[in-house]
Amino acid sequence: METVLADRLQFAFTIMFHYLFPIGTIGLAPFVAAYTWKAARSGDPEDAAAARFWTTIFAVNFAAGVVTGIPMEFQFGTNWAAFSRSSGSVVGQPLAMEGMFAFFLESIFLGALLYGRRGKPTRFMAWAAVMVCLGAWLSGYFIVVTDAWMQHPVGYVAGPNGTYQLSDIWAVVLSSWARWQFAHVFIGALLTGSLIVAGVGAYYLLAKRETALAKRFVRSGTIAAFVFSILAAFPTGDINADDVTKYQPVKLAAMEGLFQSAHGAPLAIIGMPDSKNRTLLDPVYVPGILSYLAYGNFRANVNGLEAYPREFWPPVELTYYAYHVMVGLGTIFGGITALAVLLLVMRRLYSTPLMLWVLMLLVPFPYIANEAGWVVSEVGRQPWIVYGLMRTAAGSSPTVSGGETLFTIIGFAGMYFLLGVLFLTLVLREIGLGPSHPQEVPV
């Protein structure tokens, strides 16, 4: 197998699997912190049960995140040695910061939180939970900085032997691309966390268990999810799209399935791109909207893919579908949570089984939206590994063959299958036991 293709497959597979867990960690961390804080303050056993329940689920999720994160940290060196050598001076920095500032914080305080779980929540544990949350968020920030530099390189100078050397660390860490990308990633994860909390609560209500706590879960989950699903589109999604328009116009054209440049370009809601014949099949258009979204003007010119040489096109179909899945799901989340909040205000939510069913079954979908979003941003970046500077094909390790990578992909697949099954078993078991299930260990 072609080496670069194997490396890309392995990276895509392992990162998409890894990302399943940080979403939960980033999104659930504030709930864990809030419940622990509340329990430490009130001393109420029900609050303590909620805190313990979410801490346990968080911990299982965290462990899976760590286990799948270690390969990510090493893969730049193992599979992308040429990229690491040329760009390590820059991308190594946020990764080192993540290790020193975020991972230690997160894991040491999580250890403290789990250790104290046997007893009643204390002030110290409440602080530990806040630190864990801070660690998870920081780690998300630094990794997004890494990715943002690859999307939009800044703060570097060309060095000897085809390397890119860091010149201004603040420009890298605080780049506007990184800030808005993080905001969007962060909202995506918080939306997921809120929908998990709501979904678990809905399940308990439907199963007629844990009713008092379940109502709290559903209430706080749906309200938060409603707010975050708006923030996912405006302002964060919108600004990400603006950045793409400004810096990566080819990606924008692929996302929208726009082959021919147009004044007053329409927005395709539905349609099937065909990159061979360079058309969008069976489209449903809203006229002028794309020009408006991209440039704030219904008549502006938007460049289509044909304005660029074929070799600079990303895989069009994948980028297009992934983008439409993300935005479509985002719209659906907005609609459903708005309805749920309305029912909540009318005091009918807890007694509307249909809505509870929907909330419960909705849990996997924010994961899909998040993964699809990453496919847009990473596949859409092709053929560049560092946008405009280095081709993906030039980035892989010269001493590792495609066959070797294929072998390790299979190894990862086996290991991750095991991990996935066990993760689901544990989380479902914990949910089955429920928050008020008595602690195994005598206090």
Place this chain on the structure above:
Amino acid sequence: MPTVGYCVIALMLTAYVLLDGFDLGVASIAPFIARNDNERRIAMESIGPFWNGNEVCLIAAGAALFALFPSAYAASFSGFYLPFMVVLWLLMFRGISLELREHLSSDLWHQFWDAAFWASSTLLIVLFGVALGNLIRGVPLDASGYFKGSFSFLLNPYAIAVALLAVCVLGFHGAAFARLRIDGPPAVRAASALTALWWCVAALYVIVSAATLYLRGFDGHWATYACGAIALAALIAMRLALGRSDVAAFAASSLFLIALMGAAAATMYPYILPGYPPGSGGLSIEAAAPSVAAMTTALTVTIGGGIAVFAYGSLVFRRMAGKLRVEDVTQ
């Protein structure tokens, strides 16, 4: 400045060896000191709150290497591709077995995960030992600064001797830690394991030191010999502490590990990846260093971050100190 960076990497790896060393060590001797389900559970609980934080040292050291010496990171990780992947799988498998054991209640599952945990931890120690042995011995770098480490090249007698030393010394370190954390029959068995392991460590230390001198000659950096001497003193202290003071035994084995890592780092200096055969140069820290801005940033981050981690880490760990007894963890 590259020298400071080199010391930072060496320090982070030493911290990893010290910290993950005790939990790998406890795991590798667990079948010998814990004879029933409860005792094994307690052995795992003794490292339960720590292993994750300890592994973060490895991740952080990897990331620091990436930031401080990108081309060394690129060449070594891609050169050791398959062994590295095996290390990754073992690390994962070990994490899975430790976390899952707690959550499954069947005895058969416990036995399975205990065995898995023992095997993956012990193999990891072996692989780390082989890797360190090969780093000291040198790797066949080509003109563009890459190499491909084949199994037949990596599994040489020297690297295997280093791996055996690693198994014994971390077993000792783990047993000493177990005595600090656990009471009851496992602690008694740990004491006899310590005596046996000490003899193995002493013998292998002599063999590995002699082999290293033979391999690299007597023209090494003075720090190599200083560290070697400290290691010898620590070895004697380990022996003297046996049966007298558990704290002293653990401290002595920590010092021994520090001195060994120091000796290894001093032997390789000024190369971060020495070439093979010995004396054929290699990738020097000057050549591997990135721009001044990058070096300054990475040093600030690692040193500043390290101090902060040390401060809050010791505060938190102090709150969790104390011994576990079998009664505490019985379900």
